[in-house]
Amino acid sequence: MADRSFDIARLPGFATIAVTIFVLLYLPIAMLVIFSFNAGDNVAIWEGFSLRWYPEAWANEAVKQATWRSLQIATCAAIIATTVATMAALGTTRRRQTRGQSFVYLMINQPLMVPEIVTAVALLIFFSSIKVATGYQGLGYLILAHAAFCIPFAYLPIRARLEGMDLSLETASADLYATRWQTFRHVTLPLVMPGAIAGLMLAFVTSLDDVVITLFVKSAGQDTLPTYMLAQIRRSVSAEVNAISTLLLLLTVVLLTAFFLLTRKRT
Known part of the structure; x- marks a missing residue:
């Protein structure tokens, strides 16, 4: 008897729609990468292959400062977000299910569901109230704002890792008279580390690429690389921006590939 199970991939037009979607998604990115190697000044007309825009971007002092500032903010925000997310994941997975547990999950993942512009205005x-009260105008506000936004991105892979872990090893550690701290340090933390590293990288990429929250929270002279690029594009589209975007794309692909390798299930 023939197999009559439903397979969406066999529906008429499925392949055409899939190919069209992939082209619409990735063709603009491919064009961006290609034109970052354009020898001419015009970003829309190909004038030959050249690497000139990469050294020019690196020689730009404003680009260097914005890049260093972005890396500082993303690194600090990712570490804070991952630390908080790890504690939240332990608190929501290493305990009995209680009434209101779904509400706790909702509150932790709230930045994922609320439009980013709403979060940016709230921050x-x-x-602003703290700035007026303290007079402090440093990068600490951007770091905390990015960390708050990145917590759910770090929380999801860590929670998934903890939910897939057997409690028997932690129970055995307690049976051997280990303290809670010893159990966490020598049993739980090594087991959850792949999820924590994956959450750290995901939070880092999210912070590095953020524009909306940065625009609302930053003070004068605190442009990150994405906001610097946005300001440049508003003036004139330069192939230098294409080169910077390509390097950001490369960094994102590397980190997301590492994230995939760390979170995939091993057979």
Whole structure:
């Protein structure tokens, strides 16, 4: 008897729609990468292959400062977000299910569901009050704002890792008279580390690429690389921006590939 199971991939037009979607998604990115090697100044007309825009971008002092500032913010925000997310994941997975557990998950993942512009306005109002009260105008506000936004991105892979872990090893550690701290340090933490590293990289990429929250929270002279690029594009589209975007794309692909390798299930 013939197999009559439903297979969406066999529906008429499925392959055409899939190919069209992939072309629409990735063709602009491919064009960006190609034109970052354009020898001419015009970003829309190909004038030959050249690497000139990469050295020019690197020689630009504003690009260097924005890049260094972005890396500082993303690194600090990712570490803070991952630390908080790890504690939240332990608190929501290493305990009995209680009433209101779904509400806790909702609150932790709230930045994922609320439009980013709403989060940005809320952070602007909150940090503006602190700026007026303290007079402090440093990068600490951007780091905390990015960390708050990145917590759910770090939380999801860590929670998934913890939910897939057997409690028997931790129970055996307690049976051998290990303290809770010893159990966490020598049993739980090594087992959850792949998820924590994956969450750290995901939070880092999210912070590095953020524009909306940065625009609302930053003070004068605190442009990150994405906001610097946005300001440049508003003036004139330069192939230098294409080169910077290509390097950011490369960094993102490397980190997301590492994220995939760390979170995939091993057979």
